[in-house]
Amino acid sequence: xxxxxxxxxxxxxxxxxxxxxxxxxxxxxxxxxxxxxxxxxxxxxxxxxxxxxxxxxxxxxxxxxxxxxxxxxxxxxxxxxxxxxxxxxxxxxxxxxxxxxxxxxxxxxxxxxxxxxxxxxxxxxxxxxxxxxxxxxxxxxxxxxxxxxxxxxxxxxxxxxxxxxxxxxxxxxxxxxxxxxxxxxxxxxxxxxxxxxxxxxxxxxxxxxxxxxxxxxxxxxxxxxxxxxxxxxxxxxxxxxxxxxxxxxxxxxxxxxxxxxxxxxxxxxxxxxxxxxxxxxxxxxxxxxxxxxxxxxxxxxxxxxxxxxxxxxxxxxxxxxxxxxxxxxxxxxxxxxxxxxxxxxxxxxxxxxxxxxxxxxxxxxxxxxxxxxxxxxxxxxxxxxxxxxxxxxxxxxxxxxxxxxxxxxxxxxxxxxxxxxxxx
Ligand code: ASP
Numbered sequence: 001x002x003x004x005x006x007x008x009x010x011x012x013x014x015x016x017x018x019x020x021x022x023x024x025x026x027x028x029x030x031x032x033x034x035x036x037x038x039x040x041x042x043x044x045x046x047x048x049x050x051x052x053x054x055x056x057x058x059x060x061x062x063x064x065x066x067x068x069x070x071x072x073x074x075x076x077x078x079x080x081x082x083x084x085x086x087x088x089x090x091x092x093x094x095x096x097x098x099x100x101x102x103x104x105x106x107x108x109x110x111x112x113x114x115x116x117x118x119x120x121x122x123x124x125x126x127x128x129x130x131x132x133x134x135x136x137x138x139x140x141x142x143x144x145x146x147x148x149x150x151x152x153x154x155x156x157x158x159x160x161x162x163x164x165x166x167x168x169x170x171x172x173x174x175x176x177x178x179x180x181x182x183x184x185x186x187x188x189x190x191x192x193x194x195x196x197x198x199x200x201x202x203x204x205x206x207x208x209x210x211x212x213x214x215x216x217x218x219x220x221x222x223x224x225x226x227x228x229x230x231x232x233x234x235x236x237x238x239x240x241x242x243x244x245x246x247x248x249x250x251x252x253x254x255x256x257x258x259x260x261x262x263x264x265x266x267x268x269x270x271x272x273x274x275x276x277x278x279x280x281x282x283x284x285x286x287x288x289x290x291x292x293x294x295x296x297x298x299x300x301x302x303x304x305x306x307x308x309x310x311x312x313x314x315x316x317x318x319x320x321x322x323x324x325x326x327x328x329x330x331x332x333x334x335x336x337x338x339x340x341x342x343x344x345x346x347x348x349x350x351x352x353x354x355x356x357x358x359x360x361x362x363x364x365x366x367x368x369x370x371x372x373x374x375x376x377x378x379x380x381x382x383x384x385x386x387x388x389x390x391x392x393x394x395x396x397x398x399x400x401x402x403x404x405x406x407x408x409x410x411x412x413x414x415x416x417x418x419x420x421x422x423x424x
Pocket of ligand 1: 359394
C-alpha cells in the first residue's frame with residue numbers, strides 16, 4: 001500500500017514534469033546538437049500505450065473465466081443470484097445513463113464548436129470514420145449481436161475483438177461450472193493462475209506509468225502548449241459530476257426506497273472502506289474491509305455478505321461503467337465524430353459489458369475502454385487523450401464501485417427479510 005501511494009506521487013510528479021518538459025522543448029526543438037526531445041516523448045508514450053494494449057486480451061480472459069467459474073461453484077443460490085445480478089445491472093445502467101446525459105450536455109470533447117482532438121495531439125481521424133459512424137442504425141446493432149458470436153474464438157482474441165471474446169469467455173466459464181468437481185477445479189486453477197500472472201504484469205506496466213505519462217504529457221504539451229488542458233479538465237469534471245450524482249443522489253435514493261434504510265447511516269459505516277478504495281484504487285484489495293463493514297458494521301448476514309460482495313467486486317462497477325461511457329463519448333467528440341442514437345446505445349451496452357469484464361485493480365477500467373472503442377469503431381489511439389488524468393478519476397470511480405456493492409448488499413439483505421440491517 002505504501003508503494004501504491006508512492007506511485008500516486010510519482011504519477012503526479014510525472015504529470016507536472018511532463019508539462020514542464022513539453023513547454024520547455026516544443027515540437028521541433030533540438031537539444032545537444034541533434035536530439036529531438038519530441039521524439040523521446042513520443043517513444044516513451046508509445047511504449048506505454050503498447051504495453052497497456054498487450055495485457056488486455058489475456059487479462060480479460062483470465063478475469064472473466066475465473067470469475068464465472070469460481071462464482072458458479074456455489075450452487076443453490078439462484079434467488080440470491082437473481083436479486084444481486086438485477087441490482088448490479090440496474091445500477092450500472094443508471095450510472096452509464098447519468099454519464100451519457102452529462103457528456104452530451106457538457107460536450108467536453110468540443111471547444112468553440114471544434115473537436116479538441118488535434119489540439120491535444122491526436123492525429124486526424126481517418127476521413128471515412130465520421131461517415132462510417134454517422135450512418136449507424138438499428139441494423140448495426142443486429143450486426144454487432146451477430147458478431148458477438150465468434151466464428152473462431154482464437155481469431156477473435158488474436159484480432160483483439162473484445163465483444164466476441166467476452167461472450168466466449170462467459171460461455172466457457174459457465175461450461176466449466178458444470179464439469180465434475182475435479183475437472184472444474186483443475187480448470188479454475190489454470191484460469192486463476194493466468195489471471196494472477198496477468199495482474200502481476202499489469203502491475204508492472206502500471207509501475208512504469210510515471211515514465212509513460214511523462215512522455216504523453218510532454219508530447220501533448222510540446223505539440224500544443226496549454227491549450228490541451230482545458231478540454232481535459234472539462235472531461236474530468238464531467239466524470240466527477242456524473243459520479244457525484246450517481247453516488248450521492250441515485251444510489252442513496254434506491255437504498256432508501258427499496259431497502260428502507262437510512263443512507264446517511266450507511267455512508268458513515270462504510271467510510272473506512274470507501275477511503276481505502278479511494279487510496280488503493282482497487283475494489284478487490286478493498287474487499288476484506290468492505291465485507292467487514294457490511295457484516296460487522298451494517299449488520300448484514302454472512303450468507304448475503306459472502307455472496308453479494310465478492311461477486312460485486314468482480315462484476316459490479318458502477319463507477320467504472322459510467323467512466324467508460326463518458327471516456328468513449330469524449331474520445332468520439334474529440335475526433336469530431338457525431339455518434340447517433342444507435343451508436344450511443346452501443347456505447348451504453350459495451351460500457352456495461354466492459355465494466356463487468358474489468359478486474360478490480362487499479363487502471364483496469366482504462367484498459368477496458370479499448371473494448372468500447374473497438375466495438376464502436378474508433379481508433380484505439382484516442383486512449384492517449386485521457387491517460388494523464390486516469391489515476392485521479394480511478395480513485396473516485398473505485399470508491400463508487402465499492403459504494404454500489406455495499407448498497408447492493410444492504411438492499412438484497414433487506415429484501416431477504418433481514419431486520420437487523422443498519423439499525424444501530
Ligand atoms: N480500479 C477500479 C476498481 O478496482 C477498476 C477501474 O479501473 O475502473 O474498482
